[in-house]
Amino acid sequence: MLIAWRAGKLIDASGADREPDYQCPACHQRVVLHRGRVVPPYFAHQTLGDCAVATEGESLQHVLGKRQLATFFTAWGVPTLEKILPTIDQRADCWLDRGDRQPVALEFQCSPIGRDQVATRTTGYQGMAVFPCWILGERYQRQHLNWGLVDRFAWRMPGWGLCLLFWDVSQQRLRLDHHLQQTAVGKIVATTSWLTAVDDLRRPRQPAPQPPVDLTTYRRKLTLDLLRGNTGLRLIQEALYLLGKNLPGFPPVLSTTRGYLPIFGRGPILWRVVVGAWIFSRQTQWTVSALWQLACEGLALVGGHCAGGIRFSGRAALRLALNDLLADLVTAHYLHRTTTGWQVAVKPTWSQDGRKWLENNERK
Ligand SMILES: [Zn+2]
Structure with a gap:
């Protein structure tokens, strides 16, 4: 201290x-x-x-970083190092007093911390009408973007989308990973901007274009993962086997190149494949609420998170993905709109054998 x-x-x-x-x-x-x-x-x-x-x-990093952050954020409010908040048994690394506006508690997190502890601290601050701002140290900067990080520390910042903040002690600058999203094949990506003044946060930047999704490579990878017995896919493959389907043989209409908020576990395409398979096998008439249940069930099967993270909800993203899927199925004439929901028109065709698919495509 x-x-x-x-x-x-x-x-x-x-x-x-x-x-x-x-x-x-x-x-x-x-x-x-x-x-x-x-x-x-x-x-x-x-x-x-x-x-x-x-x-x-x-650590040296934590001692230096707290003081640097107090200086960096001075334009936002009057900083106090290590402010004690007895009612919630907390000590904010740095506190910003902003007069009539909501105070900010900066937490410079350098050491490992469990999800429960982050949630307790976050809700503790929120309960006192304080804005918690988690800023991550070097150990976190070295990680690839992953759900554990997004779940615990990400929040939506106006104009920047879903964000993660990092502080670089040696360069004394803020790394902002903004417009966090998950590509169709499941990879969590973001646009990184380096900020040298806190007022840069008031001038949001555009997300950088992401490389296009290569669906042929993705299908090949799914096939190989299944042949190798990738345990992460087992539950999904088993659910499809029950319907007489083979995962890598999914119909093209269930594919997508769209990205979404990163709540889809193993990825939006797998979610669409599972939900799409169920839509055409369980019944022929669908209501909005029955489809929403299906969407949630599918998300759970692919390891997704409908509730979202500690600081953001996943429901809007799931609703968007469901609307996109239904719109694609209607456009391709597999589903019809009815007054009460949707009606199955034609079932999309699955290829039977992933191994055969792989051989055919490898020969080309
Ligand atoms: Zn003490």
């Missing part, structure tokens, strides 16, 4: 003397000033008791 209590005052470690009686501002136990050659001065509890806000063994 950077701030300790002594003789009725809050003392910043950067200007502190080696005195014997510093206290933790939260639990009032004794803390000791550490002044090494590498890490700038910080305080640590002498013995790890049951302090609610203790985060010992702070």
Whole structure:
């Protein structure tokens, strides 16, 4: 920690003397000033008791980053390092007081943290009408974009779409991964912008175009994954086998090149294949609510997340994907609109054997 209590005052470690009686501002136990050659001065509890806000063994990155972020965000509000919030047993790494506007709690996350803990802290701040702003350190910057990151830390920022924020301590700049989406084949992608001033956040940038989805490569990969016994596909393949279908032989109308919010687990195409197979095998008349149930069931089967993440909902994205699928099926004359919903007209044709499909296509 950077701030300790002594003789009725809050003392910043950067200007502190080696005195014997510093206290933790939260639990009032004794803390000791550490002044090494590498890490700038910080305080640590002498013995790890049951302090609610203790985060010992702070890394150089975390100590430096907190101060850099306080400076970077000054244009947004008056920063306070390590503000203690006793009602929720929390200590914000940096707090921005913005007068009449909603205060912001910056959390500079450098160490691993579980989903439950992120959710508890996030709802704790929200319950106090404070805006929680998670900014991720180096360990997270090295990761490929994945659901674990999006689920815990992503939120929608006006003009920027769904976003993740990272702080680069060595360059002292903000990395913004914005317009997060999942490609049709399941890859989570984003556009990365580097911001050197906080006011850059007020000037949203356009998403960069993503490389086109190669459906032939995708079908080949599905076939090979199944031949290799990829366990992630097993449940999907089993559900289709029950209907006499073979996953890689799905009809072209169930394919898509569209991307969506990253809630689709193994990807929007697999979701469309599963839901499409069910639409044409379970019944011939569909209502809006029955199709919505099917959409949710399909999402669960492909490992998706209808509820979305801690800070965003997935329902709108699922509704959009369902509307797209139905529109494609109507356009291709497999479904008709009726007054109460949809009616199956013709069943799309599946190819029987993925192995044969692979051989035919590899020969070309
Ligand atoms: Zn303490």
